[in-house]
Amino acid sequence: MDPQDYPTEAVPLQGVSYGELPIQPTVIQQTAVNINTDKPVIIEYPQDHIMWSICCFVYANPFCLGLVALLYSIKARDRKVVGDVDGARRYGSTARCLNIIATIIVAIGFLAFIIGMAVLTTFILSSRPYYGYNHH
DSSP, X not given: OOOSSSOOOEEEOOOOEETTEEOOOOEEEOOOOOOOOSSOOOOOOOOOOHHHHHHHHXXXXXXXXXXXXXXXXXXXXXXXXXXXXXXXXXXXXXXXXXXXXXXXXXXXXXXXXXXXXXXXXXXXXXXXXXXXTTOO
């Protein structure tokens, strides 16, 4: 992983004698690390899912899961403001899980309502006698 700007190269050392014993020249491998200060370091803060929690609280609040998710989202936002990234991540993850559960429960309930209405409508229409033009 050598940056192209600073290639590594082998540099031979000169032979040095200590006392009467000469030391053979050796090769040392150098590694250059390119520290680029032009690009700012982006710190990714954990998400608090506040908008999703508000939607779950207003539109989909089965078993008060939307309210609890909203409270955890607010706690995650508070932790993020304070600088506690781990706490914000933990509260945000809990809010996300509660939002997922609330959304799934509401989606299943809405789907069951649609299917129930379709079955009820079909049952009502099929139980009525049919009076057509070709009735003998």
